[in-house]
Amino acid sequence: MKITDVTVQCYAWPRPRPISNGKYTYATVRLNLVRVYTDEGLYGVGWAGGPGLSAPMTIALVEHFKEALIGEDPFNYRRIWENMWLPKVVGRRGLTTWIISAVDIALWDLMGKALGKPVHKLLGGFRDRIPTYVAGGYYEEGKGLRELAQEMEENLELGARAVKMKIGGVEINQDVERVRVVRETIGPDVKLMVDANNAYVAYQAVEIARKMEPYDVFWFEEPVAPDDYEGHARVARSSSIPVATGENEYTRYGFRDLIQHGSASILNADAQILGGITEFMNVASLAAAHDLHVAPHGAQEVHIHLVAAIPNGLILEFYRETVNPLHGQIFEESLTLDDDGCVSVPQTPGLGMEPNWEVLEPYRVA
Numbered sequence: 001m002k003i004t005d006v007t008v009q010c011y012a013w014p015r016p017r018p019i020s021n022g023k024y025t026y027a028t029v030r031l032n033l034v035r036v037y038t039d040e041g042l043y044g045v046g047w048a049g050g051p052g053l054s055a056p057m058t059i060a061l062v063e064h065f066k067e068a069l070i071g072e073d074p075f076n077y078r079r080i081w082e083n084m085w086l087p088k089v090v091g092r093r094g095l096t097t098w099i100i101s102a103v104d105i106a107l108w109d110l111m112g113k114a115l116g117k118p119v120h121k122l123l124g125g126f127r128d129r130i131p132t133y134v135a136g137g138y139y140e141e142g143k144g145l146r147e148l149a150q151e152m153e154e155n156l157e158l159g160a161r162a163v164k165m166k167i168g169g170v171e172i173n174q175d176v177e178r179v180r181v182v183r184e185t186i187g188p189d190v191k192l193m194v195d196a197n198n199a200y201v202a203y204q205a206v207e208i209a210r211k212m213e214p215y216d217v218f219w220f221e222e223p224v225a226p227d228d229y230e231g232h233a234r235v236a237r238s239s240s241i242p243v244a245t246g247e248n249e250y251t252r253y254g255f256r257d258l259i260q261h262g263s264a265s266i267l268n269a270d271a272q273i274l275g276g277i278t279e280f281m282n283v284a285s286l287a288a289a290h291d292l293h294v295a296p297h298g299a300q301e302v303h304i305h306l307v308a309a310i311p312n313g314l315i316l317e318f319y320r321e322t323v324n325p326l327h328g329q330i331f332e333e334s335l336t337l338d339d340d341g342c343v344s345v346p347q348t349p350g351l352g353m354e355p356n357w358e359v360l361e362p363y364r365v366a
């Protein structure tokens with residue numbers, strides 16, 4: 001089998017109201033769908049999202065990487081990865097790595113389709129059902145404590161047994177009050193994660209971590225800047241709340257440094273960002289060698305296969321329509337929570353996620 005073409009289609013759709021975390025505000029959802037075609041009529045789909053990835057940049061980068069792909073056998077995925085990543089040419093981190101990721105995800109979808117197996121089986125099946133947490137708790141205009149509590153009640157009605165909320169967008173004591181209200185709303189038995197999206201420097205993160213300790217926080221995500229490995233470690237040492245991080249980390253080398261600094265107990269690796277499924281598996285093995293858990297960031301349709309495939313997979317992040325207004329419509333199949341907060345792993349070939357091209361068409365920008 002040989003790769004004959006690589007294409008990309010870019011989409012963007014607005015949110016009803018912008019949502020904010022501790023550092024950024026998002027008014028638009030972006031999705032870029034990369035397709036890798038072969039001479040046997042099969043294609044694989046990979047996707048890259050994120051507000052930073054504009055259509056012109058995506059198209060230019062896909063065009064750049066084509067040379068490493070055309071004529072290759074998609075099963076030579078490691079050689080393809082190395083040829084795309086050659087660091088002297090396009091950079092070792094950042095948006096180029098996002099596009100490498102999208103191509104690599106498409107290759108795995110393609111290999112699964114070619115073999116008639118779901119991706120989690122190709123990677124080494126470990127489990128068929130995955131615990132999830134519903135991510136949300138953003139700041140929005142007109143959203144007070146009552147509305148935040150309402151959102152969490154809806155999550156529980158959906159079956160959530162774990163929820164995540166944002167912190168870092170208001171004064172520390174106000175955020176502690178938000179955390180208190182959410183804990184009161186969800187009761188003692190539902191897990192609660194908090195996510196600062198790099199909003200603090202270390203001494204501020206230590207202050208809020210200590211103030212949140214009475215509310216049984218399961219993890220404190222991205223307390224400080226992604227490159228501040230020592231700051232992460234300081235926060236981890238200063239509080240009983242475990243630190244989770246990694247959604248802005250790249251490749252096995254970035255995770256090596258993160259791990260060596262003792263920065264986190266839980267790694268939020270993201271195959272869409274760090275270098276695709278191939279590199280995610282390298283990171284997961286590195287984490288396993290340090291007895292660290294992996295709880296991937298976002299991209300639930302891809303990550304469900306990866307948590308299913310690794311023994312140190314902890315939990316899957318689940319975005320509902322509060323985060324992505326087209327949730328449940330982007331793909332022909334959509335993941336839904338069972339009443340115990342778990343999702344079942346797709347058993348169809350590849351990723352088992354064919355985009356709903358017609359639903360997406362009105363939002364196409366390139």
Ligand SMILES: [Mg+2]
Pocket residue numbers: 195197221222247297
């Ligand atoms: Mg996060």
